[in-house]
Structures are given as C-alpha cells and as structure tokens.
Amino acid sequence: MAGASSSAAPEEEVTLTVKWSGKEYTVRVCGDDAVGELKRRICEVTNVLPKRQKLLYPKVGSKLANDSLLLSDLPLKSSLKMTMIGTVEDDIIVDQVDSPEIVDDFELGQDEVVDIKDKFVNKQKLKRRVNQYKIVLRNPCRKDKKLLVLDIDYTLFDHRSTAENPLQLMRPYLHEFLSAVYAEYDIIIWSATSMKWVELKMEQLGVLNNPNYKITALLDHLAMINVQSESRGVFECKPLGLIWAHFPEFYNSRNTIMFDDLRRNFVMNPQNGLTIRPFRKAHANRDTDQELVKLTQYLLSIADLDDISVLDHKHWEKYSEAHSKRRRHT
Structure with a gap:
C-alpha cells in the first residue's frame, strides 16, 4: 500500500518497518489480519513474544493494545516506522509466564461455523500461513497411519498449578496413552504458546525421547490464524489445513483428529475436533482422572475406519461403549 494515507484494504499486503532494540525489521501483513497477527510476525523476526510487545505508532494511541482489532481499521502507512518495546525471554522459570489463560471458551452455531470455515478471507489466511510456516519433522511421517494432533495446556498438562516436579502436573496415563495410540496414529503436538515452551514442557514430561513412541512434529502459536465471527468477534484457531497442505500424501480431513480443551480451536475443521475435558487442579484430580x-x-476403536471425519466426536464416549458391547457379543 506504499505511502497510502487511508486504512489498508482487507486483502492488500502491507510492508511495515518495526524499530526495536536499535535495529529495524520488516514485516508483511494484510489488512484482514488482526493486531495479534502483526505481533506474531514481529515475534518471528525478534523472538519477543506477542504478549511482551508494546507497539507505538503515530496517531494510533492505545488501539494497538487490542489484539483482535483488524489492521484495515488502522491508518497504517508503509512510509512510517513503528516502534516496539519488549524483552526476549531467554529463560522460562515458571509455566505461567508463557501460557495465556483462556477461560471464555465458546461454541459457535452451526451456520456460523460453516461461514467461518468456507469464507474466502479465511482460506486466504490459511494459504498465507502455509507459505509462511515451516513444519520441522522430528520423525518421518508414516504411510497408512492416521494423525492425532494434541494440545498441551489442560489437555496433557495442568499448566496453572504449581509443583516441585513437572511430572506431578502431567495428566495421568499420558505415556501409556501415547504408546498405545502410536501403533495406529502419527502424533503432532500443537500448542498456542511459543516453541520454546512446547519443547521445554515435552522434554520435562519425557515425551520427546520416549522409547515406546515418536513425536512427528511440534507446532506453536505462529502456526495459528485469526478469524472473525459475528457473535464472538476476532479470535485465533488451529487450522489443520496447514498440516494437510504440507503433507498431503500422508494426512487429510478423513484421517485426522485433534484433541483440545478449547472448542474455538476447531472452527476451521469442526469435523476433526474432539473437546477433551480440561485437566485442572492436578493435585486433587490426578488419582481419579481417566480421560486418556x-x-x-x-x-483404537475408530482406527480402522476409512473416514473418521464422518463421526460426531462430541459423542465419543457413547461410540466407545457401543464398540465395546459389539466386541463382547462377537
């Protein structure tokens, strides 16, 4: 939009210069991106986490503190320079530092979900993310295996409780669960936090080098996109299409399932999401939690199906019970 005096058009790419710590960095965003996406792009070049960034821009005031505000609503000019104030976190001492607390999860209506999933602007955001984000394989994809994508916080780990040893906050039966499903599924871990946090937590929990299973890849917050709904405004989600686009010969909508405690993360692929019960208050619940x-x-009961996306994963417990009864009667 070089030199334009008005707001960026929704699909128009904008090149911005960001000054930080005595250096200048160039980031590219679009008008249909939100401020949160701009911070994500800045994070990629500076390693300053989005929540640690304070952005200063002429005549914008405090608007850049609103991560859900669309950039098309701001008078951005490529000729002006933005200043970022923030600090790189070299050491994560406590889990809470790098893990946002989201308590206002929601479930959108069916029509709204379809609208978000099929909207052209969101497909374009996914396409850009596919081009921007590189998935680094820790282990090879395996032919004829389904794909299990797992969240971390409240799914595998209680990140809000405190403990002397992180293993005390691990969800019960985690290693048994991963070992058993690895026979039929490749496993990808995807967290809405930084890669540093993902690697640290998975290493502390003994997931990365377990002899009984292998993790295919780790994804972080930079792989997410923001979408907008009429009822809930702008929010972030985890589009599985990113993985499918990178590894089309292995994974697709028919053989992928994702566990997350936040329903909103499934909005671009609702047929592939299973909302897991959050694992909170680990010290009180670790002796009784049987979710995994x-x-x-x-x-394992659905592993032989050609297309697991036709299932309604909301009713997974009923399906498991019915499957067990069928096995007992055969």
Whole structure:
C-alpha cells in the first residue's frame, strides 16, 4: 500500500518497518489480519513474544493494545516506522509466564461455523500461513497411519498449578496413552504458546525421547490464524489445513483428529475436533482422572475406519461403549 494515507484494504499486503532494540525489521501483513497477527510476525523476526510487545505508532494511541482489532481499521502507512518495546525471554522459570489463560471458551452455531470455515478471507489466511510456516519433522511421517494432533495446556498438562516436579502436573496415563495410540496414529503436538515452551514442557514430561513412541512434529502459536465471527468477534484457531497442505500424501480431513480443551480451536475443521475435558487442579484430580484411558479406547476403536471425519466426536464416549458391547457379543 506504499505511502497510502487511508486504512489498508482487507486483502492488500502491507510492508511495515518495526524499530526495536536499535535495529529495524520488516514485516508483511494484510489488512484482514488482526493486531495479534502483526505481533506474531514481529515475534518471528525478534523472538519477543506477542504478549511482551508494546507497539507505538503515530496517531494510533492505545488501539494497538487490542489484539483482535483488524489492521484495515488502522491508518497504517508503509512510509512510517513503528516502534516496539519488549524483552526476549531467554529463560522460562515458571509455566505461567508463557501460557495465556483462556477461560471464555465458546461454541459457535452451526451456520456460523460453516461461514467461518468456507469464507474466502479465511482460506486466504490459511494459504498465507502455509507459505509462511515451516513444519520441522522430528520423525518421518508414516504411510497408512492416521494423525492425532494434541494440545498441551489442560489437555496433557495442568499448566496453572504449581509443583516441585513437572511430572506431578502431567495428566495421568499420558505415556501409556501415547504408546498405545502410536501403533495406529502419527502424533503432532500443537500448542498456542511459543516453541520454546512446547519443547521445554515435552522434554520435562519425557515425551520427546520416549522409547515406546515418536513425536512427528511440534507446532506453536505462529502456526495459528485469526478469524472473525459475528457473535464472538476476532479470535485465533488451529487450522489443520496447514498440516494437510504440507503433507498431503500422508494426512487429510478423513484421517485426522485433534484433541483440545478449547472448542474455538476447531472452527476451521469442526469435523476433526474432539473437546477433551480440561485437566485442572492436578493435585486433587490426578488419582481419579481417566480421560486418556477412555480416549485410548476410542482412538483404537475408530482406527480402522476409512473416514473418521464422518463421526460426531462430541459423542465419543457413547461410540466407545457401543464398540465395546459389539466386541463382547462377537
């Protein structure tokens, strides 16, 4: 939009110069991106986490503190320079530093989900993310295996409780679960936090080098996109299309399932999401939590299906019970 005096058009690419720590960095965004996406792009070149960034821009005031505000609503000029104030976190001392707390999860209506999933602007955002984000394989994709994508916080780990040893906050039966489903599924970990946090947590929990299973890849917050709904405004989600685009010969909508405690993360691929019960208050619940045991049974019971996206994963427990009864009567 070089030199334009008005707001960026929704699909128009904008090149911005960001000054930080005595250096200048160039980032490219579009008008249909939100401020949160701009911060994500800045994070890629500076390693300053989005939530640690304070952006200063002429005549904009405090608007850049609103991550859900669309850039097309701001008078951005490529001829002006933005200043960022923020600090790189070299050491993560406590989990809470790098893990946002989201308590206002929601479920959108069916029509709204279809609208978001099929909207051209969101497909374009996904396309840009596919081009921008590189997935680094830790282990090779395996032919004829389905794909299991797992969140971390409240799914595998209680990131808000405190403990002397992180293993005390690990969800019960995690290693047994991963070992069992690895026979039928490749496993990708995807967290809405930084890669540093993902690697640290998975290493502390003994997931990255377990002899009984292998993790295919790790994804972080930079792989997410922002979408907009009429009822809930702008929010971020995890589009599985990113993985499918990178590895089309292995994974697709028919053989992928994702576990997350936040329903909103499934909005671009609702047929592939299973909302797991959040694992909170680990010290009180770790002796009774059986979620991963039950989900092991479900994943293995559907592993032979040609298309698992036709299932309604909301009713996974009923499906598992019915499958168990059928097996007992055969």
